Amino acid sequence: MNHLNVVYTIWLRDLTTFIRERSRIVGMIGQPLLYLLIVGVGISSGLSLNHAPGGINYLRFMYPGIIGMSTLFTSIFSAMSIIWDREFGFLKEVLVAPVPRWAVAVGKSLGGATVAVLQSIILIALAPFVGVTLTPPMVLEVLALAFLTSLAMTSLGVVFAARMDSMQGFQMVMNFLVMPLFFLSGGLFPVNSAPSWMKTLMYIDPLTYGVDGLRNVVFSGTMVKLPGGLQTSLVSLGRHAGLIRWGLGFDAGVMLLVSLILTTLGAFSFSLE
Numbered sequence: 001m002n003h004l005n006v007v008y009t010i011w012l013r014d015l016t017t018f019i020r021e022r023s024r025i026v027g028m029i030g031q032p033l034l035y036l037l038i039v040g041v042g043i044s045s046g047l048s049l050n051h052a053p054g055g056i057n058y059l060r061f062m063y064p065g066i067i068g069m070s071t072l073f074t075s076i077f078s079a080m081s082i083i084w085d086r087e088f089g090f091l092k093e094v095l096v097a098p099v100p101r102w103a104v105a106v107g108k109s110l111g112g113a114t115v116a117v118l119q120s121i122i123l124i125a126l127a128p129f130v131g132v133t134l135t136p137p138m139v140l141e142v143l144a145l146a147f148l149t150s151l152a153m154t155s156l157g158v159v160f161a162a163r164m165d166s167m168q169g170f171q172m173v174m175n176f177l178v179m180p181l182f183f184l185s186g187g188l189f190p191v192n193s194a195p196s197w198m199k200t201l202m203y204i205d206p207l208t209y210g211v212d213g214l215r216n217v218v219f220s221g222t223m224v225k226l227p228g229g230l231q232t233s234l235v236s237l238g239r240h241a242g243l244i245r246w247g248l249g250f251d252a253g254v255m256l257l258v259s260l261i262l263t264t265l266g267a268f269s270f271s272l273e
Contacts, residue, residue: 002099006099006104006107007070010106011114013055014078014112018111020180028119029117032122035069056226059130064187064217065186065211065215066123067120067211067212067214068187069182071146072151072185073117073178074112075113075152075154077141078111078115078154079108080170080171080174081163083161083166086166100148100271101271105270108262116150116153120141120150125138134218138217148255148258148259149210149259151263152210152258153181155262155266156177159265159266159269162266180201184207185205185208186202186212186245187207187210190205191212193242203208206262210253213251219235
């Protein structure tokens with residue numbers, strides 16, 4: 001029970017810190033709006049994907065990728081607080097306390113994942129503006145996938161933050177890591193359209209399965225008209241067009257496994273502090 005109290009306390013501290021930092025909340029709202037409403041609309045205006053059967057325009061295609069991007073950026077940089085706490089002495093006080101260090105790492109991972117899920121809620125509210133219909137069960141599925149993805153990415157950040165002493169070094173490593181993770185996730189272009197060597201990298205990228213799972217859920221509730229007056233779900237059309245690579249069960253299973261592995265690895269790395 002003491003271990004659970006440690007996890008809860010660290011989680012609550014990170015969540016409370018986030019709520020009190022208004023600049024982070026403003027940034028959390030502004031970042032997805034910038035990418036979705038400006039970058040997404042701008043790119044979609046010049047792509048042939050807009051003329052795909054059933055109207056799978058680029059904005060609809062990009063929407064799940066933006067959810068994945070927001071969880072990635074928010075989650076992995078939440079681990080930066082470990083270095084911040086180390087510099088200002090809070091972490092030293094925690095480490096000398098008679099509590100298991102792995103519980104501190106798990107609390108950090110859960111705290112970062114919770115903040116990332118809060119950002120996903122903002123993007124879910126924007127779904128009608130991109131022509132996507134989400135029912136309450138689908139919203140829960142999106143939040144569950146976003147949580148698994150953000151938990152994995154936060155834990156990955158904890159792995160690196162546990163071995164670094166400077167904020168500058170952590171930022172450089174994360175900038176080098178985050179952008180490839182996002183660009184290779186299939187958030188901006190389909191996996192099937194990539195060259196063979198790039199597909200291999202995309203299959204290794206855990207975020208690929210998170211984005212594909214989100215696309216399975218997001219597309220499933222939207223019906224589109226085909227030539228001849230027929231109707232089909234956007235997810236069926238997406239699979240036929242190669243925009244969705246795997247099934248939802250496979251994507252969710254991979255993300256669950258990756259989350260468990262990275263959370264364990266993060267806890268182990270932090271225990272070596």
